[in-house]
Amino acid sequence: MVGQNPEPGAEPERPPSRRERARAATVDEIKQTAMGLMREQGTTDFRFSDIARLMGMTAPALYRYFADRDELLTGLIVDAYDDLGEAVAEARDKVPLDDPGARFVAVAESYRRWAREEPVRFALIFGLPVPGYQAPEEGPTTEAARRAMAQLKALFYEAAQAGVLRPPQLHDDDGVIAGLLAEHHEPTESPAIDGPPIPPETFQAMLFCWSNVHGFAGLEAYGHLEWMPQELRDAIFESSIRQVAEVAGLPEPLAAGPSRED
Amino acid sequence: MVGQNPEPGAEPERPPSRRERARAATVDEIKQTAMGLMREQGTTDFRFSDIARLMGMTAPALYRYFADRDELLTGLIVDAYDDLGEAVAEARDKVPLDDPGARFVAVAESYRRWAREEPVRFALIFGLPVPGYQAPEEGPTTEAARRAMAQLKALFYEAAQAGVLRPPQLHDDDGVIAGLLAEHHEPTESPAIDGPPIPPETFQAMLFCWSNVHGFAGLEAYGHLEWMPQELRDAIFESSIRQVAEVAGLPEPLAAGPSRED
DNA sequence: TCAGCACTGTTATGCGTCATAACAAACACG
DNA sequence: CGTGTTTGTTATGACGCATAACAGTGCTGA
Known part of the structure; x- marks a missing residue:
């Protein structure tokens, strides 16, 4: 150092x-x-x-x-995590607490927008390690990642607390997932994601939402969806996250205004 | 050259x-x-x-x-696309044609497995360009990508032809997506994905499936889900793709045997 | 006030890598 | 067997990371 x-x-x-x-x-x-x-x-x-x-x-x-180069890279990665977390939290908190559906839409859209506008930083935190870069074990990057992911978890926590979360439509045959989740970490305060514990099925729903949004954002950020016009990408993304939110048990958004600003 | x-x-x-x-x-x-x-x-x-x-x-x-380095990289990228395409097609074709649900599960699982076992190649094709690498415009990599993605599309095409595809549960308010899809490329033979045309709503469902599977695969491949035991990741993934398949309108898998082999 | 020291910058240097040039050996083939 | 192509070598140049040695600046305390 x-x-x-x-x-x-x-x-x-x-x-x-x-x-x-x-x-x-x-x-x-x-x-x-x-x-x-x-x-x-x-x-x-x-x-x-x-x-x-x-x-x-x-x-x-x-x-x-x-x-050395690695220390600078570590700094950039930490900053990127923090910035993503901030962007997501800010978008989320522009929507009233009593509208978790719309809050999720805001989170998903800001996550996607951030990835599209900052593909390099997105790659920095969600891609393969940069050539020659050895991440410090259990270092500041891990911590920054936790903080960022906590933003999504907070949303589900609030919704669960408010009691507006329907049971997700995700199969969990024989309760295997719930069992494993309960077994490995208490009522799901995963070591990778900060924040208060949430019930297993909600956790599963959160992961479902995350991987879906993340997948679209990653494909788009790296140009793999460039063959469709942005208008179409927008429409498809919005449709996807609506569906995902429904599967996750989030209520319909009340204020259905997409928070476009570009 | x-x-x-x-x-x-x-x-x-x-x-x-x-x-x-x-x-x-x-x-x-x-x-x-x-x-x-x-x-x-x-x-x-x-x-x-x-x-x-x-x-x-x-x-x-x-x-x-x-x-130079770039030409070698291009070769590696093309090989990676081909290999992914082959892996996916092979897994898919092990399942009978009349079981599209199970065929999709096989595709999703092989995609995920390939990403997990070959994270570097996954990054090569789905990540940000390697530092210093300038992809040849409209070159062999684009073509290889089309071939690989065609495997997923083929699955939906078959299912649609067989008439076993329910309408997907994806919202398309005012038919905006269908309109845009119809407008920009004929009945959806996208330039990025080879194969026969499929109806717009099926195309939308296919993208939904892809981004979901891709998102999970990417997060896992790069170690962002390492804090949960693989058993749990497996269960959550399987549950996710089941749900995704249902949303996409694919029929329930008949033979419900996960094709684990490791 | 001014001596000493920490801090921030410089030039000089070593090492490793990509890439090319010039040359040598191996091989195919009339 | 001799000639030209192919495939390898060593020598060399340009460039980037990183360290060493040195110089200027300004804070600080006797």
């Missing part, structure tokens, strides 16, 4: 000094520049020399802020 | 000479070795020097067979 706070236990009260603020700004600029380059080229690759040149520095100077 | 057949129009009848066979074998060995390295490291990266060393050659010799 290079650019971290002194030690995790050394008086976190102290306000950031002038130097620390400058340093943080530079760290941020480096990450922004790296993301800009990646977006431009459409790949998860970048060159230190390019970043440095764009910032009016020389390449070795960057090593004052990140120990 | 370097290692291609002489010209696409020069007497394709001639049987492969001894040298041509040797060359083809070497090309294949290179690809195998490259894939081995990628699998080992779990990334889509490889070094010419490593491949050469494993083959008992020096790196520049590889340029006799592939013009």
